[in-house]
C-alpha cells in the first residue's frame with residue numbers, strides 16, 4: 001500500500017477545485033479542520049487500489065501577488081509545506097500568465113517534487129498544438145511528471161492517478177476508506193467561507209478569525225444561510241469587508257458557488273463581519289465557536 005499527502009496549487013480559475021472534485025469523487029472538498037492543531041486542512045481523500053492520496057490545502061502558497069514575489073518564504077508557506085509528499089501544480093492549457101509564473105517562482109523555494117497538470121485540454125481544438133505546448137511548459141522546471149488532462153471531460157485522469165499513487169511513500173493508508181469525512185453541513189459551509197477569506201485576503205488574513213453559521217434554513221429547493229465572520233478589531237473588519245465591500249462580496253460569491261456544488265442546491269448566502277474583542281482569550285466565546293481549550 002502507498003499513502004501520502006499532496007497539495008494542489010495554482011493560480012485562481014485554472015480548475016483546481018474541479019480537478020479535486022473529480023479525483024476524490026465527491027462534491028465536498030473540505031472535510032476536516034481543527035483550528036491551530038493541524039498544519040493542513042484536508043480537502044479530500046482519493047482511495048485507489050494502488051494507493052491513497054490525501055489532498056490538502058496550503059494557504060501560504062496562495063500568495064501570488066507581485067510584492068510577495070521577492071520576499072523570503074514566509075512561515076505560513078513553510079509550515080504548509082511540512083510533510084507534503086508532492087505538489088501538484090495546475091495550469092490552464094489555454095494560457096500561461098504572470099500569476100502562473102509567480103506560483104512557479106514560489107515553488108523554487110521547496111525541495112518537494114512537483115508534478116505539472118495541464119488542465120482544460122478540451123479547449124485546444126487543434127490537437128497538433130498540444131505537443132509543442134507540453135514541451136514548452138515541461139521545460140519550465142524539473143517536474144516529476146507532466147500530465148495533460150481535462151477535469152471537465154474527465155479525460156486522462158487515470159494517467160494522473162497512476163503518477164500520484166506510484167509516487168506516494170509506502171505505508172498503510174492514512175485514512176480508513178469508510179471514514180465518514182466531513183462534519184455537518186454548517187461546519188462545511190463555515191470552512192468554505194474561511195477558505196475563500198484565506199484566498200481573498202492573502203497574507204492579510206487576521207489570525208484570530210472565525211466563521212459562524214448563524215442560520216441555515218431549507219426553503220423549498222433553496223438553502224438560506226447567514227454567517228458571521230468574527231474578527232478581533234475594527235481594522236481587521238475593514239480588511240475583511242474591503243473597499244466598498246468588494247472583498248466580502250467576492251468571498252460571498254465564490255463561497256456560494258462552492259456551497260451549491262457541495263449541496264447540489266441553490267443557496268442564498270448572507271455574510272457579514274463583526275468585531276468580537278479578544279474573542280480568542282474568552283473561553284465562553286471559544287466554546288461558542290466550537291473550539292475547546294485543548295485546541296488552542
Ligand SMILES: Nc1nc2c(ncn2[C@@H]2O[C@H](COP(=O)(O)OP(=O)(O)OP(=O)(O)O)[C@@H](O)[C@H]2O)c(=O)[nH]1
Pocket residue numbers: 010011012013014015016017018019119120121122123149150151152153
Ligand atoms: N473547459 C474546461 N473548463 C474547466 C476545466 N476544469 C475546470 N474548468 C472550468 O474552469 C473554471 C474554474 O474552475 P475551478 O475548479 O473553480 O478553478 P480553481 O482553480 O479551483 O479556482 P479558484 O477557486 O478561484 O482558485 C470553472 O468554470 C470550471 O468549470 C476543464 O478541464 N476544461
